[in-house]
Structure formats: structure tokens, C-alpha cells
Amino acid sequence: MAVAAPRPMSAEEKKVIFASSLGTVFEWYDFYLYGSLAAIIAKQFFSGLDEGSAFIFALLAFAAGFIVRPFGALVFGRLGDMIGRKYTFLVTILIMGLSTFIVGILPNYASIGAAAPVILIALRMLQGLALGGEYGGAATYVAEHSPQGKRGAYTAWIQTTATLGLFLSLMVILGTRTLIGEEAFADWGWRVPFLVSILLLAVSVYIRLSMNESPAFTKMKAEGKTSKAPLSEAFGQWKNLKIVILALIGLTAGQAVVWYSGQFYALFFLTQALKVDGPTANIMVAISLVIGTPFFIVFGSLSDKIGRKPIILAGCFLAAVTYFPVFTALTKAANPDLAAAQAAAKVTVTADPAECSFQFNPTGTKKFTSSCDIAKQKLASASVSYDNVVAPAGTPAVIKVGETEVLTVVTPEDIAAAKESAEKKLADLNAAETKDAKAIGAATASVKALSGEKTAKDAVFSGKLSAALKAAGYPAKADMAKFDKVTVVIILTYLVLLVTMVYGPIAAMLVEMFPTRIRYTSMSLPYHIGNGWFGGLLPTTAFAIVAQTGNMYNGLWYPIIIAGATVVIGGLFVSETKDVDIYAND
Amino acid sequence: MWKIAVGFAVFAALAIYILSQGGDIDMGGEKHGGDAAHTESPTAAPAQATSEAK
Numbered sequence: 001m002a003v004a005a006p007r008p009m010s011a012e013e014k015k016v017i018f019a020s021s022l023g024t025v026f027e028w029y030d031f032y033l034y035g036s037l038a039a040i041i042a043k044q045f046f047s048g049l050d051e052g053s054a055f056i057f058a059l060l061a062f063a064a065g066f067i068v069r070p071f072g073a074l075v076f077g078r079l080g081d082m083i084g085r086k087y088t089f090l091v092t093i094l095i096m097g098l099s100t101f102i103v104g105i106l107p108n109y110a111s112i113g114a115a116a117p118v119i120l121i122a123l124r125m126l127q128g129l130a131l132g133g134e135y136g137g138a139a140t141y142v143a144e145h146s147p148q149g150k151r152g153a154y155t156a157w158i159q160t161t162a163t164l165g166l167f168l169s170l171m172v173i174l175g176t177r178t179l180i181g182e183e184a185f186a187d188w189g190w191r192v193p194f195l196v197s198i199l200l201l202a203v204s205v206y207i208r209l210s211m212n213e214s215p216a217f218t219k220m221k222a223e224g225k226t227s228k229a230p231l232s233e234a235f236g237q238w239k240n241l242k243i244v245i246l247a248l249i250g251l252t253a254g255q256a257v258v259w260y261s262g263q264f265y266a267l268f269f270l271t272q273a274l275k276v277d278g279p280t281a282n283i284m285v286a287i288s289l290v291i292g293t294p295f296f297i298v299f300g301s302l303s304d305k306i307g308r309k310p311i312i313l314a315g316c317f318l319a320a321v322t323y324f325p326v327f328t329a330l331t332k333a334a335n336p337d338l339a340a341a342q343a344a345a346k347v348t349v350t351a352d353p354a355e356c357s358f359q360f361n362p363t364g365t366k367k368f369t370s371s372c373d374i375a376k377q378k379l380a381s382a383s384v385s386y387d388n389v390v391a392p393a394g395t396p397a398v399i400k401v402g403e404t405e406v407l408t409v410v411t412p413e414d415i416a417a418a419k420e421s422a423e424k425k426l427a428d429l430n431a432a433e434t435k436d437a438k439a440i441g442a443a444t445a446s447v448k449a450l451s452g453e454k455t456a457k458d459a460v461f462s463g464k465l466s467a468a469l470k471a472a473g474y475p476a477k478a479d480m481a482k483f484d485k486v487t488v489v490i491i492l493t494y495l496v497l498l499v500t501m502v503y504g505p506i507a508a509m510l511v512e513m514f515p516t517r518i519r520y521t522s523m524s525l526p527y528h529i530g531n532g533w534f535g536g537l538l539p540t541t542a543f544a545i546v547a548q549t550g551n552m553y554n555g556l557w558y559p560i561i562i563a564g565a566t567v568v569i570g571g572l573f574v575s576e577t578k579d580v581d582i583y584a585n586d
Numbered sequence: 587m588w589k590i591a592v593g594f595a596v597f598a599a600l601a602i603y604i605l606s607q608g609g610d611i612d613m614g615g616e617k618h619g620g621d622a623a624h625t626e627s628p629t630a631a632p633a634q635a636t637s638e639a640k
Contacts, residue, residue, distance in 0.1 A: 034616040166613065167601035174608030264614055278610040285613060286605055290598040294591075 009154075016145045017157045019211055020138040022204040023093045024158050027134050028165020029200070030100055030127065033193055036173050040190045044108040045117045057117055062362065064124040069532050072132020073524035074231060080137055080520030081230040084221070085144070086213045088520070089137040093208065095130035097201030099123045104194030136524030139507035143582065144214035144516070149304055152578065155507035156300020159500075163293040167286075172196050216516045216583055227517040234518040235525075243513055244526055250574040251509065252530025254316040254566025255502040257559035260535040261319065262495035263289070265559070268539060269327065270488075273383045273552050274335040276478045284488050291489075292496030299504030307576045308509035315501030316563040316570070323556045326491055333487035335478040338383060342552075345472035347386040349375050349550065351397035356388075360544040362537055371397040371408035374458075376547040378465055384474060386550035401468040410457040418460045419450040512577035515585040534562055 009017075034041070046057060080088040103123055109116045138158050146154040176192045177185045212218075220226055227233050235241050263285070270281040303311050331339045351372035359368050359377065368377065375397040379386050384401075391397070399406040426443040429436060449459035470476065506527075514522040542555025605611070 031616045032613065035614050036612050038612065038617055164597070167597060170601050170608075170611065170613070171604050174604045174611060178604075178608055267614055278612075279606075282605055282611065282613050283602065286598075286602050290602065293594070293598075 013145060013154065015207070016211065017142055017154060019204070019207040020089075020142050021158050021161050022200070022207065023089070023096075023134050024138050024161040025165045025168065026093065026096060026100075026197070026200055026204065027131055028162050029169050029197065030096070030131075030165075032166050032169035033100075033173070036169060037190050037193070040186055041120075043186075044190070045120050046109070048109045049114070049117065053114070053117075057121060060121045061124065064121065064128045066362075066532055066536060068125050068128035069132040070525055070528045072129035073136060073528045074132070074521065075129060076133020077136055077234075077521030077524040078230045080133065080140065081227050081518055084213050084217050085137055085141045085520065086208070086211060088133060089141060090205065090208050092130040092133040092137060093201065093204050095126055096134065097197060097204065099127040099130070100194055100197040101201065104191040104197070132528055133520075133524065135507075135527055136520050139511055139523065139527075140520050141214055143508060143511035144216040148581070149578075151508040151511065151582075152303035152308065152505050153297065153301040155511070156296045156504045158507055159296040159300070159503045160293055163289050166289070169193065170286075219583075220516055225517060230518045230521040234514075234522040240514070240518065240522060244522055246569070246574050247510060247513055247523070248526035248530055250566055250570035251312060251506065252526050253534040254319075254563045254570065255312060255506050256531040256535030257538060257562040258315055258319045258502045259499050259531070260538040261323065261556070261559040262499040265538060265542065265555075266330075266492055266495050269330065270334060272381070274331055274338060274478055275383065275475065276334050276483065277480070280480065280483070284485070284492055287489050288492035288496045291493045292500055295497055295500035296504045299501050300508065303505035303508065304578060307578050308505040308512075309570065309574060309576045311505050312502050312509065313567050313570050315498045316566045318501075319498050320560045320564040320567065322494075323560055324553060326494065327553055327556060330488065330491050333484040333491065335475065336482050337473065337475040337479055341469075341473040341475070342383075342385045345402055345474070347379065347384050347402075347472075347550075348389050348400045349379065349386050349397060350389040350391045350395075350400065351375065352391050352393050352395050354393060355397065356548075358544050359547045360540060362540045373547075374461070375399050375408050376550070378462060379550070380543065380547040380552070382465070382469060382474065383552045384469060384550075385552065388550060399465060399468075401465075401472050404468040404471065406461070406465050406468050408461060410460045414460050415450060415456045418463060419447065419456075422446045422450055509577050512580045512582055516583065519582075 046054060049057065076088050076092055079091070103120065106119055106123070107116055135158075139155055142155050142158060143151045172193045176189050180189045217226075233240065235244065267281055267285050270276045270284070271278055276284075299311050328339075349372070353372075355370040355372040356376065357368055357370070357373050359373060361368075368374070379399065386399075397408045399408070422443060426440070426447055429440045429443055446459065446463075449455045466476070510523040510527060511519060538558060541558045545557060546552055546555045548554075
């Protein structure tokens with residue numbers, strides 16, 4: 001295979017990469033926007049819904065993320081292989097951009113009632129559909145413009161857009177919030193980040209209109225060799241379907257769980273398991289991303305020299321063998337008191353096994369209300385390690401912290417006593433000469449919770465459990481005086497480096513696995529199923545495993561098993577592609 | 587290449603500066619329903635206060 005002589009990137013190639021990457025910046029900008037503004041959006045659009053409607057909308061929101069994207073990969077992949085990369089690419093960014101912008105001008109539930117959440121969900125569906133076609137288009141378009149021997153380096157630029165999209169969303173949201181104030185932001189300012197996206201859309205469309213069609217597709221079209229039925233060619237023939245399945249389980253599944261673990265689960269673990277305050281955890285993650293992001297290019301370029309497969313599979317292998325020690329080290333560096341309490345205090349949950357569920361809840365619509373499930377939810381959320389003890393059938397669950405027993409059954413007398421105590425504390429705080437606004441606020445919330453019919457039992461049980469855990473040395477929050485910033489950043493950077501190993505070369509490898517006539521269709525589906533399903537299910541699966549087993553590290557088994565399976569399957573059945581001539585079968 | 591490196595460094599520094607000034611924000615990305623259920627329970631604060639009241 002002839003490899004292009006080393007030469008600097010041409011102006012046209014730079015433009016191709018820039019234009020393609022702008023779309024994925026958009027994709028990531030949106031992804032972070034919906035995360036950061038979730039509470040405000042829920043309040044604006046879903047707060048007036050009754051329980052039944054809220055259930056349906058929760059399922060639809062789940063579908064927008066998990067089902068519509070792979071479907072979009074099929075729809076736009078097919079178009080991309082039939083009418084061309086450039087126009088498909090233009091359609092996906094227009095749908096994505098306009099959907100985002102319209103959210104910014106959409107009236108809320110208070111103005112137009114149930115039509116507001118219906119339109120919002122419809123826009124999310126459209127966005128999901130377009131997103132399904134965006135990444136495959138960007139990867140294919142850039143790769144088909146890249147010289148042989150440079151595809152890894154060129155396509156790796158697309159992967160850096162995840163960090164750029166995050167930083168852009170942070171700047172727009174926080175900038176707006178700081179400028180107009182929290183109250184105005186919650187009222188109307190949340191619309192600004194959606195409206196601003198029109199600028200990004202205008203630039204993207206302008207540049208994409210001036211681009212040429214991919215040379216490989218142009219040649220194929222001129223020769224009349226384009227596929228008439230890309231879907232049946234890609235998935236209806238075992239020869240190609242086999243490669244699609246291998247791309248999924250031998251590459252993208254492992255890549256996705258390593259990516260989710262390294263960025264999102266690490267952040268979730270810091271804030272929810274290790275009880276580090278949100279702003280500190282965010283800064284730590286952002287610094288590690290800044291250090292790690294250039295390595296997308298490093299590993300993409302390296303894959304042109306030593307191969308894609310060894311780098312991607314080494315990233316998955318390192319993740320599988322080092323996650324347990326690395327996350328244990330993260331606990332010791334971020335919250336040493338928690339590590340000490342876990343080692344010292346023995347906690348057990350004695351429950352009837354028939355009452356205990358595997359709390360897997362991907363749609364967020366299930367309710368786990370048995371005494372065993374509630375006990376385990378509370379302990380898992382408090383990052384408590386515990387052993388399970390079998391109780392006779394029909395016995396309500398009991399938590400034992402050291403020698404202290406916490407019953408899950410709460411009597412009206414318990415509620416009355418707790419309420420009296422909380423009211424006395426509130427009265428004392430109000431009577432004090434120096435008013436402590438924070439303490440008064442917490443005491444008022446406590447009295448309110450103890451007065452509510454639905455919340456009183458939970459408040460009493462949670463209060464008793466918190467007191468028992470506090471006595472056993474479990475910290476309610478990480479002690480920032482003991483927080484080792486340097487070690488935390490080093491650990492997080494290591495996790496991001498694993499992400500760059502698996503993600504840097506992935507676009508080039510996926511592109512090289514399939515022929516030009518069905519490339520867009522074939523590579524988009526395994527990418528979106530891998531990242532959407534294997535990656536997207538990580539948080540809820542990890543939580544269910546933690547709650548089931550009573551060990552806050554056991555959630556890591558999910559990415560470890562998937563990454564391990566990718567190492568074995570990818571290692572045995574996926575061929576190296578760096579020297580493949582992607583035009584050989586055109 | 588050096589221009590991109592400098593541009594990225596400036597952009598990242600600005601983002602981290604704004605992040606350090608701007609307070610709390612969820613950087614966990616879009617949730618699809620189930621994920622949201624695993625974040626800290628809204629009753630956690632009252633529960634803490636209840637335990638402290640004892």
C-alpha cells in the first residue's frame with residue numbers, strides 16, 4: 001500500500017476537518033446543555049403534568065436518547081450512501097440546529113399547557129434523529145478527504161469536540177447566569193444558550209455549503225456504482241453484517257464504557273459516592289480534560305504508525321485491569337474519612353430476599369418501595385459498604401450500623417417525636433441572638449418534611465440512618481482540608497488518557513472497516529448502539545449493582561466486563577485496518 | 587499547529603476561570619430518565635437536619 005509522502009495539512013483539508021467538527025461541537029454543546037439545564041427544563045415544561053402523563057413523557061425522553069439515535073443512524077446513513085455525504089450532512093446539522101434554536105423560543109407549560117412538553121419531546125426526537133447521522137457523516141467525510149496513512153490523525157480532531165462542546169456550554173450558561181442573575185436565568189435566561197446556537201448553526205451551514213462532495217463518493221456516483229439499497233446491503237448480507245457486529249462488540253462497546261467511565265462516571269463517583277462538592281469536582285474534571293484532550297490527536301496520529309487495534313484494545317485492557325485500584329485510590333485521595341469508615345464500621349442489611357429487587361431503572365419510571373429496596377437505596381446513596389443477611393419471609397428490612405439498629409418501619413409515634421424535636425430546634429434557632437440562616441433553612445425544611453404525609457416516614461428513617469452513620473464515622477461531605485487535589489487530578493487525567501486511547505483512533509478504524517458504497521450506514525449504527533446503549537446504560541446499571549451487592553466499587557464491574565469482552569473479541573476477530581485501501585472495492 | 591494549541595489553551599483557561607467563578611453546574615451531560623433517579627435524594631437535606639436535631 002502506497003503511503004502519502006509526509007506533507008503539512010492542506011488548506012482544503014483543514015477546512016474539511018473544521019466544517020465536520022463544527023457539527024460534532026454542536027452535538028456535544030447540546031448534550032451538555034440538556035444535562036446542565038435539566039432541572040430548569042423539567043420545571044418549565046413538565047412540572048404541571050399528572051403522574052400518568054409524566055410517566056409517558058419519561059419513556060419518550062428515554063426513547064429520544066436510546067432508540068431514536070440508532071434509528072437516525074439508519075435513516076441518514078442510508079441517505080448519505082445514496083445521495084451523498086455533503087447534502088446529508090447539511091440536512092442533519094440544519095435539523096439539529098433548528099431544533100435546538102426552537103427550544104429557546106418554545107412557550108412553556110404555563111403558557112400553552114400540555115402542548116409545550118409534546119413539542120419539546122418532538123424536538124428532542126428530531127434532534128436525536130439528526131444526531132444519529134451526524135457523527136458517521138463527519139467521520140466518513142473527513143476520512144474520505146484524508147491521504148492514506150493520515151486518516152487516524154485527521155479524524156482524531158473530531159473527537160476533541162467533546163471537550164470543546166463542554167467548555168462552550170459552560171461559558172454560555174455560566175456567563176449568562178452571572179450576567180443576569182440566578183432568578184432571571186431560571187425564569188427566562190435559560191433560553192439564551194439555546195438561542196445562541198443559531199450563530200453556531202449559521203457558521204456551520206455557511207461553511208458546509210462551500211464544501212465539495214467527498215472525492216470517493218463523487219467518483220462512485222459518476223461511475224454509477226452507488227448502492228441502491230444500503231440498508232439491505234449493510235445488514236442483510238452476512239458478510240457485512242458480521243463486520244457490523246464485530247465493530248459493535250469488538251470495538252465500540254468497549255470504547256463507550258471506557259469513555260463513560262473516564263469522564264461521566266468519574267464525575268458522578270466524585271460527587272455522589274465520595275461526596276465532594278460539585279464545583280470542586282467540576283474543576284478537577286475540567287483540568288484533567290484540558291490535559292488529556294491533546295492526546296486524542298496523539299493517539300490518532302500514533303494509530304497511523306502502529307495500528308488502530310493495539311491502541312484501542314490496550315485502552316480497554318488497561319481500563320479493565322486498573323479501574324478497581326484507580327477508583328480505590330480516588331477515594332483515598334478525595335475522601336479519606338469515607339475510606340476509613342468503610343474499613344472500620346461493619347454495616348449489614350437483614351432482609352427477606354423476596355423483598356429485594358435488582359434496582360435497574362433505565363427509564364426512571366419504576367418505583368422501588370419495599371423496605372429492603374429503600375434500605376439499600378439509602379445505603380448505596382450514602383456510599384456505605386454493607387453485607388446482606390437473610391431474614392425470614394415477611395420480615396421488614398433492618399439496617400445494623402455497628403451495634404446500632406435502624407428499623408425501616410416508622411411508627412406515627414416516631415414521626416411525632418421527630419417532629420417535636422425538629423420544631424424545638426427551629427424555635428431555638430429563631431430565638432437565638434445571632435441568626436444562622438443556613439441552619440434555619442435546614443430546620444424549616446426538616447419540619448416541612450416531617451409534616452408532609454408522603455415525606456414524613458422517609459425523613460424519620462433517613463434522619464435515624466444519617467445519625468447512626470455519622471456516629472460510625474461516615475462523613476456527610478468530603479472534608480476539603482483532607483482533599484488531595486494533585487493526586488485527584490493525576491488519577492482523573494489517567495482516566496481521560498484511557499478515553500483518548502480508545503476514542504482517538506475509533507473513527508478511522510470504523511471508516512476503514514466498510515466499503516465506500518455502504519460506509520456511512522454501516523459505521524453509524526455500531527457507533528450509536530455502542531455509545532448510546534452500552535455507554536448510556538452505565539450509570540443506571542452501575543447503581544443497581546452497587547445497591548444489590550453493598551459495595552460502592554462493584555458498579556465498575558459493568559465497564560470492566562464490557563471492556564474485557566471487547567479486548568477478547570476485538571483481539572481475536574477484528575482485523576487491523578490502518579493499511580486498508582478504503583477505495584479498493586469502489 | 588501552534589496557533590491551535592494556543593487557541594485551545596486560551597479557550598480552556600477561560601472556561602476553567604468561568605467555571606471557578608460561576609458556581610455549581612451539572613457537567614454530567616444529558617440524562618435519559620433513569621440516571622436522574624440516582625443523584626442525591628431531595629429529602630437528603632431535611633434528613634440531615636432531622637438527624638442533627640436529635
